[in-house]
Amino acid sequence: MLLARPRDLGDLVSMRRFDGRSAAAGLTPAGADYLTAGPHEFLWGERSAELTAAMFALQLHVFTGELREVRGGIGRFVGAVAGDTPVRHHVEVTAVHPRADGVTVEVSTGLPVTARAAVLACPADRAAALWAEAPLPVRSHLASMDHSRIDYVYLRTRTPLELRAEGRPVGMEVVTTPEVGGSTLGGVYVANAWADEGGLLLVTAARAAQAANLSDDELADRLQTDVEKLHPEVVGQVTERVVMRHHPYTPTFRPGSVLRLEQARAHLPHGRIDLAGDHMAAPWVEGAIRSGEQAAARTGAALRA
Ligand SMILES: Cc1cc2nc3c(=O)[nH]c(=O)nc-3n(C[C@H](O)[C@H](O)[C@H](O)COP(=O)(O)OP(=O)(O)OC[C@H]3O[C@@H](n4cnc5c(N)ncnc54)[C@H](O)[C@@H]3O)c2cc1C
Known part of the structure; x- marks a missing residue:
């Protein structure tokens, strides 16, 4: 391949x-x-x-290589392509x-x-x-x-937190199914660049956790607990949580x-x-x-x- x-x-x-x-x-x-x-x-x-x-x-x-993001979000690309074309929204x-x-x-x-x-x-x-x-x-x-589904929580943090592996910054961390065990966490995306102030982590639920059956509060509690276990530096840092669910994803x-x-x-x-x-x-x-x-x-x- x-x-x-x-x-x-x-x-x-x-x-x-x-x-x-x-x-x-x-x-x-x-x-x-x-x-x-x-x-x-x-x-x-x-x-x-x-x-x-x-x-x-x-x-x-x-x-391959580094994760890349469009500054300001992918909507900027759509706007640029649309240009002067008359577009009717809603x-x-x-x-x-x-x-x-x-x-x-x-x-x-x-x-x-x-x-x-x-x-x-x-x-x-x-x-x-x-x-x-x-x-x-x-x-x-x-x-x-x-279509698949995805359930995740945004965790705002007081300060931007970096995840590191062998000294190098990690943009995205994945917990594979055998490692999920009884926990809920499926992955962490470091999204500090999206926050105007402080930091931001995007923490997803593992598929095996069947997040569709959890209430928003329960999902946020579990994901925060899991990420704090995995990265103790997150403890005491979370100032706001927003649960997101996309189905279709x-x-x-x-x-x-x-x-x-x-x-x-x-x-x-x-x-x-x-x-x-x-x-x-x-x-x-x-x-x-x-x-x-x-x-x-x-x-x-x-x-x-
Ligand atoms: C949470 C999330 C995170 C993602 N992250 C990434 C990422 O990091 N990188 C990446 O490459 N991809 C990512 N994706 C996937 C990417 O967003 C999609 O593949 C891409 O947006 C699909 O574009 P599209 O134009 O096919 O569909 P859409 O972006 O879904 O656009 C379809 C449009 O059609 C409109 N529409 C539907 N029915 C009608 C109707 N009857 N009349 C008028 N309008 C209608 C909808 O309102 C919508 O605006 C992500 C997706 C999600 C949900």
Whole structure:
């Protein structure tokens, strides 16, 4: 896998040849947990056995070197790309009707919008609901995409705390499933740069802890206790806690899903409708961006034809 350099770091189809097996294939359960579960559980909220090996293969090349963040948040990128384009916020698309020369888009407030083409850049289940007449391979891809969940707490600290390993600062620390035991902690992300004053830790629940069944207070208590046990320097530092829960979190690419996606893409654009979103390339920002570029290229070519 390490030698299989992907053509495109933002596109799982680059690693299609690994799609026939799971990321845990060929490993013992303990081996899979130690070697591959870190990124999968922390970043994608799924056990390795649930994910296509194409995910693991691509991540080996994506996550190299230092962690990188967009200063001010990824929303800055979206704003920059949107530029002067008129964007209407807080308007839900309720239906999309293909016409011979374009599309009519019905919206929750205001008059329908007509256009020469439409790209549905929304989660797979929403796209499936909006575009019931999509070609079969497209519907099959959309229907197969489910989403993981993530539960975590932000801990504000009096001062910015650094985690270190062998003298080097650690940006993200993962507790693998065998190490979770009876505790709740699944990982710690050092997010001091996001805080105007003091420090900030993002502490996630391990999948095995089944955080969905815990109240917010209970989850925050458990995660704070666990992180204080692991890093005693946190004791007495926490000034505020905010619990966050994302469900849906990211689309889950199971074994076979990448080839299904490739099939779906081969049927796009269909008429004047196309699709974008992380479920169309890879479940991270780079994938979402790439899917938009691909949809724009397909749609542009169809309009010029
Ligand atoms: C908590 C969290 C942390 C993450 N951290 C990272 C990270 O560190 N690095 C990374 O690379 N990725 C991260 N991701 C993943 C990344 O955010 C996503 O992969 C990416 O945002 C997906 O972009 P998208 O455009 O496909 O979908 P989204 O960003 O979900 O955008 C879809 C948009 O469609 C809108 N929409 C849906 N239905 C309709 C409708 N009917 N009408 C109108 N609008 C509609 C939604 O409101 C939404 O604004 C994280 C995700 C989460 C939830």
